[in-house]
Amino acid sequence: MDSELLKNLTSGDPEAFQQFYDQYSLPVYRYILDRTGDAERTHRLWQETFRSLPDLLQNTTQPDPMLLLLTVLADRRIDLLNAIEAFHVSEVVPDSVQKRAASRRTGLIILLVGLILVGILALWVATGFLMALDVLPAYDWGYSWFNRVFFRLFPSSFP
DSSP: OOHHHHHHHHHTOHHHHHHHHHHHHHHHHHHHHHHHOOHHHHHHHHHHHHHTHHHHHHHOSSOOOHHHHHHHHHHHHHHHHHHHHHHIIIIIHHHHHHHHHHHHHHHHHHHHHHHHHHHHHHHHHHHHHHHHTTSSOOOOSSHHHHHHHTOOOSOTTOO
């Protein structure tokens, strides 16, 4: 890279940036794509790399050759994005997934216990009516107590 282009870039010349962009955008894009393997991430990182160039040029006294500089910038962005995604995958997602799974299990257990209790109650009522109709032998499994305490549901065949 010639020193005139670097000088113009450092001074903020838009034509120098366009020349620089035309010369280095494709190699940097390919480099990032090779590192990430993902076109969407590559495009985002490639844009961030070129957006951060003016800040880097202002803070650098003796920049390296521009392609190397941009690959260093791209590496920083890639490493940052990888660290963020690794944090989300390994730390946040499993906890939230575990909490949701535990919540679903608790809900299913409560539902299952409720269904079992309703089933037992339905069986108890059906058995009482079948005993009152003399389909089953009569045993008082709490039917007379229920008739006394709550309301008369079962026939008086139970003492």
